[in-house]
Amino acid sequence: MATLQEIVSKQVPLAPGHRMCSGCSIPVIVNTIIAASDKPVIIANATGCLEVASTIYPFTAWKVPWVHLTFENAAAVAAGIETAYKAFKKRGKMKDDVNIIAFGGDGGTYDIGFQALSGALERGHKFLYVVYDNEGYMNTGNQRSGATPFGADTTTVPAGTMSIGKTQWRKNIVEICAAHRIPYAAQATAHNTLDLFNKAKKAFAADGPSFIAALQPCTTNWKYDTALTMAYSKLAVETNFWPLYEVENGKVHINYKPKERKPIEEFLKGQGRFRHLFKPENRHVIEEMQKMIDEEWERLLKLEESQVQI
């Protein structure tokens, strides 16, 4: 049997030569997810890092059908493709089966694209929506989004003598999507490609819309060494900052439970966006963050244990 590495590297739909930053984890996420499809895929891409860096005219890095329209509507575009596909099937214009995937960043998903996403999930289009979540508007240089974590320094809500950076926790996008009663929603990340691959498999097999939020550490605007992307991805999981879990037909299953959860400082240290939190006067922010993470984890455990439908 082929190893995951062999499967993923056999076909790289997002070809080398794209202009993503050194150390960027988006290509790993994209290629792993597409590799999990046993059917041809069609991609709808929101404006953002992936779109900008993969298709500078007259070049394209895409070896699969790909469309970009604007920022906030990847889910609506995917809905249009899926509906055209249904029409073509019905009218005998097409034989192949396909999987339709929408990719958006967190700005295009949590914020400006949220309405189109919610509408498409509610209508039940069969497609997979993937947010590559780098926790801010990173394509344009680190502006705050609904995904930016508490305490992070961004250019629109900077840390300063009177500011700790962002004062709100991020939206729980996975549970929000699951609450649309879609068959499959999951949280994944870049370093655990087997987990991501398996989740994409389940998403494609779902009878209806599916959603994956993949944490995508951003070397450029989280401000860490380009060699450390996968290390930060792993730390996000080991600290319970970004638990790996899935919601199948409304029921939570946690895919990985750290034997001993690491303190959140392990994840924060070395990231420029959290540097200010290590000043003595901001110590309370880290403590508060730790408390929130632990409470969220407890809540997630309860959801899993109770099997209460989200």
Next chain:
Amino acid sequence: MSVIKPLSGAQAVAEAMRQINPDVVVAYPITPQTPVVEYFAQFVANGLVDTETIPVESEHSAMSATVGASAAGARAMCATSSQGLALMWEVVAAVPGLRLPIVMPIVNRALSAPINIHCDHSDTMGATTIGWIQIFSENAQEAYENMFLALRLAEHKDVLIPAMVMQDGFIISHGVENVKILDDDVVKKFVGERNPDRFLLDVKNPYTIGPLALPDYYFEIKRQQEEAMENAKKIYLEVGEDLSKLTGNKYPYFEEYRIEDAAAVIIVLASAAGTAKDAIDEMRVDGKKVGLLKPKLFRPFPYKEIRDAVKNIPVIGVLDRSISFGSYAPLYTEIRNSLFELENKPKLQSYIFGLGGKDIFKNDIKQIFEELLSGKVNPEEQKYIGLRG
């Protein structure tokens, strides 16, 4: 055999869509466009079409899903009015650059604020510069036939840009007239199937649509769109000739009504042209030499042809159903531009009328003609018809 049916303008356009039987129709309601999507939804519910529909959550998503379906290879449509057009504007502006031949019926309605559901042209006049073909319809019959004309024009391989087919909100969309409906088979043959060269569902031939273009290519792509517009002007007449064989009607850039010997001419778009024709007939009985020119194709605009048509008219009144704040009114601007090359220009007067659905009456038109015939006009003054004192 064609049949005569009593239909509202909205029904007539929905009937055209039934006969076109698109692959995908995306629906979001907005007054006064709502009956278009409602009638079409009834056709779907009763199996009169096998179109796949998407009842979306906003106009922004309506146009986005229409683009997705069209890029996928489908013949895809949506319809809107006013605020809906404004909300989807970002995506509307992107469609011509993607070269997707989407046809969108528009039921013209005033733009907020104040909120107003009635007719004027401020919605589509805000979208004249972004690369859509725009065809105005005087009545339900024209709205019906313009749908077929627009579809063949937009999908022509030398055009491949989207088209709006306009009709006046409530006045036409909700008013019932006798409409001559072609046979389904005749329409089916006329519109054929959409056969794009490249499309997303052609999975064996991967295709990238909508890439980033920087200063080295953006300008060139926009220049190609302008070429498509130039082609559209030529092909409009060719498609019109084909359609004429089926309907017996003509599809010129503009309709000329009793202007050959006219001493004064009114230029006006859409339903008000019907009122003007009645006024003209009555004034002609009284020996007044008056006439009408009604532009049908607004984008691309037929400057030269209009110039040639009106060069010997002594005085022209241009009636606009929208204001272009701080500049000359939209139609008036185009007519002024059309006349620039003439050494002896007709006298011109600009009138604004009917904003937010205010009626224009035959007597208003007659008074305008009397003013024009008196020669007391000022091309730099904007006059207002029927305004409260």
